[in-house]
Amino acid sequence: MQEVRVRTxxxxxxxxxxxxxxxxxELLLRLSAATADLVPHRAVAQLASQCASTPVTAxxxxxxxxxxxxxxxxxxxxxxxxxxxxxxxxxxxxxTHPVLAIAxxxxxxxxxxxxxxxxxxxxxxxxxQALWDVVTAHMYxxxxxxxxGALAQNRAVAEARNDLAAELGEAHAATLATLLGVLRNTRIxxxxxRTMAVELALNGLSELRNDTQRDRVCSGEEPAGRAFGRLAxxxxxxxxxGPVDLELDAPGNDQLxxxxxxxxxxxxxxxxxxxxxxxxxxRRIRVAWRWDGKELLATVRDDGPGLLADVLDLGQLAxxxxxxxxxxxxxxxxxxxxxxxxxxxxxxxxxxxxxxPLAALGARELEVLERLAQGHRNRSIxxxxxxxxxxxxxxVANILTKLDVTTRTQAAALYLAV
Numbered sequence: 001m002q003e004v005r006v007r008t009x010x011x012x013x014x015x016x017x018x019x020x021x022x023x024x025x026e027l028l029l030r031l032s033a034a035t036a037d038l039v040p041h042r043a044v045a046q047l048a049s050q051c052a053s054t055p056v057t058a059x060x061x062x063x064x065x066x067x068x069x070x071x072x073x074x075x076x077x078x079x080x081x082x083x084x085x086x087x088x089x090x091x092x093x094x095x096t097h098p099v100l101a102i103a104x105x106x107x108x109x110x111x112x113x114x115x116x117x118x119x120x121x122x123x124x125x126x127x128x129q130a131l132w133d134v135v136t137a138h139m140y141x142x143x144x145x146x147x148x149g150a151l152a153q154n155r156a157v158a159e160a161r162n163d164l165a166a167e168l169g170e171a172h173a174a175t176l177a178t179l180l181g182v183l184r185n186t187r188i189x190x191x192x193x194r195t196m197a198v199e200l201a202l203n204g205l206s207e208l209r210n211d212t213q214r215d216r217v218c219s220g221e222e223p224a225g226r227a228f229g230r231l232a233x234x235x236x237x238x239x240x241x242g243p244v245d246l247e248l249d250a251p252g253n254d255q256l257x258x259x260x261x262x263x264x265x266x267x268x269x270x271x272x273x274x275x276x277x278x279x280x281x282x283r284r285i286r287v288a289w290r291w292d293g294k295e296l297l298a299t300v301r302d303d304g305p306g307l308l309a310d311v312l313d314l315g316q317l318a319x320x321x322x323x324x325x326x327x328x329x330x331x332x333x334x335x336x337x338x339x340x341x342x343x344x345x346x347x348x349x350x351x352x353x354x355x356x357p358l359a360a361l362g363a364r365e366l367e368v369l370e371r372l373a374q375g376h377r378n379r380s381i382x383x384x385x386x387x388x389x390x391x392x393x394x395x396v397a398n399i400l401t402k403l404d405v406t407t408r409t410q411a412a413a414l415y416l417a418v
Contacts, residue, residue, distance in 0.1 A: 012127055012130060012131065015034045015035075015131060016130075016131055016134045016135075018030060018033075018034050019031050019034050019131065019134070019135055020134065020135065020138045024139075024142055027135065027139070028044060028045075028046055028057050028058070028059045029059050031044065031113070031131075031135060032044045032059050032060065034131070035115075035128060035131065038123075038127060038128055039100055039115050039117065039123060039125070039128060040117065040118050040119070041060065041100075041115040041116055041117050041118065042060050042061050042064055042097075042116050042117070042118055043058055043059065043060025043061050043064045043065045043068070043115075043116045044058065044059055044060055044113065044114065044115050044116070045057065045058035045059075045065070045068045045072075045073060045113070045114050045116070046058075046073075046111065046112065046113045046114070047070060047073035047074060047076075047077050047111060047112050048107070048111045048136070048139050056068070056069070056070040056073060060116065064116065067094060068092060072091075072092045073112060073114060075090075076090070076099075076101045076103075076112050076114060077103060077110060077111070077112040080101045080102070080103040080112060081103060081407070082103045082104050082105035082110065082406055082407075083103075083105070083129060084103075085100060085101065085102045085125035085126075085128065085129055086100070086101045086102075087099070087100050087101075087120075087122060087123070087125070088101075089120065092114070092116065097116045097117070098116075098117045098119065098120035099114050099115060099116055099117060100114070100115040100117060100123070100125060100128070101113070101114045101115075102114075102125065102128055102129055102132045104129075104132050104133045104135075104136035104137075105406040105407075106133050106134075106136040106137040106140065107136050107137070107139065107140035108140075108404055110406055111132075111136045111139070113132050113135075188241075220258075220259055221256040221257060221258055221259060222256065222257065222259050222262060223254040223255070223256060223257075224251040224253060224254055224255050224256070224257050224262075224289070224291040225250055225251060225253070225254045226254075227257060227259075227262035227265075227266070228248075228250050228251055228289050229250075230262075230266065231265070231266045231269060231270070231287070231289075232248050232250075232287075234266070234270060235248075235269075235270070235273060235287065238270070238273065238274075239273075239285070242277075243283060244277065244282055244283060244284065244285055245283065245284045245285070246285055246286075246287070247284065247285070247286040247287070248286075248287055248288075249286065249287065249288035249289070250289065251289045251290060251291045252290075253291065255291060255293050257291055257293075257296065257346075258346055261296055261344050261345075261346060262296075264321075264326065264344055265289070265296055265298050265342065265344055268298065268317060268321060268326075268328070268342045268344075269287060269298050269300055269342065271317050272300045272317070272340045272342070273285060273287070273300060276300070276302045276304065276338060279302070279304040279305060279307075279338075280304070280305065281304055281305055282302050282303065282304040283303055284302065284303045285300065285301070285302045286299075286300070286301045286302075287299070287300050288300075293346075294345065294346050295343060295344070295345050295346070296342075296343070296344045296345075297341060297342070297343055298341070298342040298343075298344075299339065299340070299341050299342075300339070300340045300341075300342075301337060301338070301339045301340075302337045302338050303336075303337045304337050304338060305334065305335070305337075306332045306333045306334045306335055306336050306337050306338055306388055307332060307334060307388050307390060318394075318398060319401075321342065321343075321344070322401070325344075325345050326342065326343055326344040326345065327341075327342070327343045327362065328340065328341070328342055328343075329341040329343075329362060329364060330391055330394050330395075331364070331387055331391060332387060332388040332390065332391040333386060333387055333388065334388050356418060357403060357414050357418065358403075358414070358415065358418055360402040360403075361399060361402055361403075364385075364395060365395050365398060365399050365402070367385060368381055368385070368392060368395040368396060368399065369399050369411060369412070369415050370415065371384060371385075372396065372399075372408055372411065372412055372415075373411075373412040373415040373416050378392045378393060378396070396408065396411075399411055
């Protein structure tokens with residue numbers, strides 16, 4: 001254990017005062033200075049998910065600090081337990097670094113600070129946990145005190161930015177997947193494959209410039225059949241050179257639907273299909289839409305291995321859908337495949353006053369929570385419900401978000417208290 005002088009309570013309070021006393025945009029700089037003797041570091045970064053405008057900040061060696069992204073930190077926010085600092089080696093900013101990660105639950109959606117250390121010698125971190133709890137509570141208070149209009153505007157901008165980034169990423173992934181399908185197709189000779197790859201790349205660049213803009217500026221309504229047809233065309237282009245058969249089940253009616261709902265559904269379904277294609281042994285994907293005039297249910301099924309672990313990372317899609325009053329439900333049954341259900345509504349669900357904290361949970365989430373409250377582990381829950389263990393993890397993550405808690409124990413306590 002590295003020899004570190006233990007600070008007295010008075011010194012800890014002085015450090016906390018030093019950190020929170022000053023301009024908010026310099027808080028991380030003050031945190032770095034106040035903790036330099038406790039944990040020597042090359043850079044420090046924070047992810048404060050309650051802050052919509054600038055959730056990720058970093059300070060330290062310029063080249064290193066400027067390369068840290070929210071994606072680097074989000075994985076740690078989802079795995080490091082509040083109150084239990086974690087030390088290890090992770091990939092950040094394109095290379096591996098020894099880090100100390102500290103999470104806090106003193107804000108509804110949590111926060112994490114990551115010190116990129118100069119060495120990997122284990123150290124005591126209790127004092128740092130206390131300091132970060134104070135800083136998190138202070139940052140959350142600042143967000144509550146901000147002018148409501150400015151805060152709402154910042155959140156709207158952040159959500160729009162996240163949506164656009166996700167859609168551009170999906171468009172890139174679709175083009176790359178199509179190119180790989182051509183290059184891996186042994187039935188196409190080299191010259192034809194090159195010609196086709198060039199054509200696909202040019203088409204992809206054109207679509208990247210035009211498709212998202214065309215979808216977003218299409219206000220008003222469009223027939224459900226036509227909206228599904230646009231999705232079908234993009235999926236056929238994505239899969240036409242690969243070994244996967246595409247089955248399509250159109251809505252069955254041509255009722256008008258909001259163009260925004262249609263656009264969000266196309267993006268979500270393509271994201272799910274792209275994720276399914278990363279699995280081995282997928283030979284068939286079936287896509288169906290059902291539109292009743294108020295709610296769109298899109299179902300995507302494959303015949304793959306039925307495993308989510310290390311294959312599908314759809315948590316970000318689920319979060320985006322929740323922000324737009326939608327839901328993503330996954331069922332992965334080993335040996336039978338994956339089923340993803342995307343639900344989108346024309347308007348926010350009516351606000352109902354209820355004292356039941358579990359009202360926001362779906363049927364499958366309630367089944368998982370019931371067994372979680374009985375003390376079952378993920379493997380036991382998966383066996384009992386005939387789904388994969390990674391599907392259970394997906395549902396548990398959704399449960400924690402919807403109940404606004406950070407641990408399984410807190411979720412179980414809410415269930416037992418009802």
